[in-house]
Amino acid sequence: MTVTLKDLAKACGVSVGTVSRALNDKSEVSAETSGKIKQLAQSLGYVPNRAGRALSAQKNLSCIGILLPSVNSPFFDDIKKGIEEAHHEFKDLGLDVALVEEEGWDVEQHLAAIDRLLKRGCKAFALCTVVDDRLRNRINELSDEGYPVLLLNNSIPGARHVCFVGPDYRKSGQIAAGMLDKCSQGRKLKLLIVMGLKVHNGHKLRVEGFLEELKARHCDFEVVSTVEGHDNDIITQQATMQAFAEHPEINTVYMATGSGVSGLGAAIIANRDRQRFVIACDEIYTTRELVRGDIIDFVVCQEPRVQGYQTIKKLHECLVKPRGSHISDYIVDSLIKIRPHFE
Amino acid sequence: MTVTLKDLAKACGVSVGTVSRALNDKSEVSAETSGKIKQLAQSLGYVPNRAGRALSAQKNLSCIGILLPSVNSPFFDDIKKGIEEAHHEFKDLGLDVALVEEEGWDVEQHLAAIDRLLKRGCKAFALCTVVDDRLRNRINELSDEGYPVLLLNNSIPGARHVCFVGPDYRKSGQIAAGMLDKCSQGRKLKLLIVMGLKVHNGHKLRVEGFLEELKARHCDFEVVSTVEGHDNDIITQQATMQAFAEHPEINTVYMATGSGVSGLGAAIIANRDRQRFVIACDEIYTTRELVRGDIIDFVVCQEPRVQGYQTIKKLHECLVKPRGSHISDYIVDSLIKIRPHFE
DNA sequence: TTGAAAGCGCTAACAT
DNA sequence: ATGTTAGCGCTTTCAA
Numbered sequence: 180m181t182v183t184l185k186d187l188a189k190a191c192g193v194s195v196g197t198v199s200r201a202l203n204d205k206s207e208v209s210a211e212t213s214g215k216i217k218q219l220a221q222s223l224g225y226v227p228n229r230a231g232r233a234l235s236a237q238k239n240l241s242c243i244g245i246l247l248p249s250v251n252s253p254f255f256d257d258i259k260k261g262i263e264e265a266h267h268e269f270k271d272l273g274l275d276v277a278l279v280e281e282e283g284w285d286v287e288q289h290l291a292a293i294d295r296l297l298k299r300g301c302k303a304f305a306l307c308t309v310v311d312d313r314l315r316n317r318i319n320e321l322s323d324e325g326y327p328v329l330l331l332n333n334s335i336p337g338a339r340h341v342c343f344v345g346p347d348y349r350k351s352g353q354i355a356a357g358m359l360d361k362c363s364q365g366r367k368l369k370l371l372i373v374m375g376l377k378v379h380n381g382h383k384l385r386v387e388g389f390l391e392e393l394k395a396r397h398c399d400f401e402v403v404s405t406v407e408g409h410d411n412d413i414i415t416q417q418a419t420m421q422a423f424a425e426h427p428e429i430n431t432v433y434m435a436t437g438s439g440v441s442g443l444g445a446a447i448i449a450n451r452d453r454q455r456f457v458i459a460c461d462e463i464y465t466t467r468e469l470v471r472g473d474i475i476d477f478v479v480c481q482e483p484r485v486q487g488y489q490t491i492k493k494l495h496e497c498l499v500k501p502r503g504s505h506i507s508d509y510i511v512d513s514l515i516k517i518r519p520h521f522e
Numbered sequence: 523m524t525v526t527l528k529d530l531a532k533a534c535g536v537s538v539g540t541v542s543r544a545l546n547d548k549s550e551v552s553a554e555t556s557g558k559i560k561q562l563a564q565s566l567g568y569v570p571n572r573a574g575r576a577l578s579a580q581k582n583l584s585c586i587g588i589l590l591p592s593v594n595s596p597f598f599d600d601i602k603k604g605i606e607e608a609h610h611e612f613k614d615l616g617l618d619v620a621l622v623e624e625e626g627w628d629v630e631q632h633l634a635a636i637d638r639l640l641k642r643g644c645k646a647f648a649l650c651t652v653v654d655d656r657l658r659n660r661i662n663e664l665s666d667e668g669y670p671v672l673l674l675n676n677s678i679p680g681a682r683h684v685c686f687v688g689p690d691y692r693k694s695g696q697i698a699a700g701m702l703d704k705c706s707q708g709r710k711l712k713l714l715i716v717m718g719l720k721v722h723n724g725h726k727l728r729v730e731g732f733l734e735e736l737k738a739r740h741c742d743f744e745v746v747s748t749v750e751g752h753d754n755d756i757i758t759q760q761a762t763m764q765a766f767a768e769h770p771e772i773n774t775v776y777m778a779t780g781s782g783v784s785g786l787g788a789a790i791i792a793n794r795d796r797q798r799f800v801i802a803c804d805e806i807y808t809t810r811e812l813v814r815g816d817i818i819d820f821v822v823c824q825e826p827r828v829q830g831y832q833t834i835k836k837l838h839e840c841l842v843k844p845r846g847s848h849i850s851d852y853i854v855d856s857l858i859k860i861r862p863h864f865e
Numbered sequence: 866t867t868g869a870a871a872g873c874g875c876t877a878a879c880a881t
Numbered sequence: 882a883t884g885t886t887a888g889c890g891c892t893t894t895c896a897a
Contacts, residue, residue: 869895870894879887
């Protein structure tokens, strides 16, 4: 049988209350007793029972705060679905979720959103935000105050976080290159690369991985042009159209961001006189449509729904497990999707 | 606040015990009271609290029985990992798992295995077994006795089951064809198809989907030969070698089963003088090696780990939810994997 | 600083 | 057939 608080209490000659307080760092317990209890718990392999804990915490359930830059960004739809699913599933284990949605990646807005979540009484945070000094500092503050912070989808170097949930962007690029290599038997590749937003670290990594892998495979390629779509449909379309006009020899397009794909699609359709091989990233409604219509040849996806689900699951783990337990990252798979996937 | 047993009891003017019994069909409660309670529970949107239930059921935890034909079949390794993972995760929610492993698909053995699980006191079953009348009847018996039966990986037409967890084999074949189409720009395909076992319905469906999709895409192809590897390395190797000898023009191989892939690899390596495009199914250790070595071009996988995990999760749901709740199937994704996936 | 005890939602044993 | 109650593991008051 598994070891319970009662067992520990008996073994230590103290009451269950004391054991509970010691194990949860409630600080109204002497260092000596606490140490003894913790040690014993360790050696006996005590692992708290979720059901018991959940039941007890039923009235004052703990809340997870989530920040997403998801306003007008369909990519986040599936992440939100995953969050909802997990929220529903963990509700009766004493968990609540508060979601704050922002439009875009403005640092001020993101900082304000974090404060709002904090005021709502959130006990843990999942942030999809951007590489910036003030944000990094704010995250580190939260961590130091004992709040678990999870970074979602976009990693922030130097920020203290319990774990990262998201894709391996470099590998995503490598996989796009690997596929391209398989599909372009010997043909010389004249490449157009469409980037997204400067602040998003992932898009850069994707391109790096992409080029790296093309080289490693000794593909015959040349990057004819690289444009920035700023994750915006219209800008993406204009930039792509212009690149096609200036470099009609472009025969392959790699778009390293999911946002702005409508613009890419429009540009490709407007230039259908030339056959081009097109690779996109991330599965959103428009992308699916374009793959179905054979405008885009394949997409490298990143399991957004799983990301949403795992975000909640991981933070739940943080709140339930004893402080300082190691929580592993969750790196989603990079999935190649082609037309039959969407039919 | 969510509605509890106590709320229902108060509203109905009965005791919590009666409500619990009514909702769990304990049959020592009058049809009249029971009906009234159920109706009220429905209209008030009562949903049982997992934590409470788990805690209460702690001592006599219910056991899930699983049958896998996994002996000497590395494909099941990842399924088992998923089962282990979920087992660990649901342990403190009052769930136990009993796994019985058989070698191959022998009907007698599978029937005996089911009986063994039943004797062990299992309350629900997950079966990975084969299309056969006696097995179908046995499954229907179990269902009629009120045991939830889940079919894992291989569906059995006409068997009453609460849900199916596994791949869409037809789609798996379609996706292989879609990829092949992308990779074989115009080249005429001279195909060798390697089947697995007759009793496995899925392999047949894969080939159907594969050919269907090639036709739908107007690919220029011809099935030069179809061989049966009987999910065995040596037979697969011999059959493949012979096909290559008789039809040296074969330039593409589609293997619709995961087992026996070592044999396929050996045959390809022995015939390296000719360049052939090779598609395999299912991710096992050997397959990964062969993809890394560029012997196999790509694999269509089926998330075995997720299948294992979801099997436990779904059956847990069956045991926890009120009788007769609808449990949805879980169809895993068909994943295309290429070399960078394994590096 | 610590112990005792109530209570979270549910089931099952016991009583009626 | 139904009511009453103990107890599952845990946290959190309330006392001491």
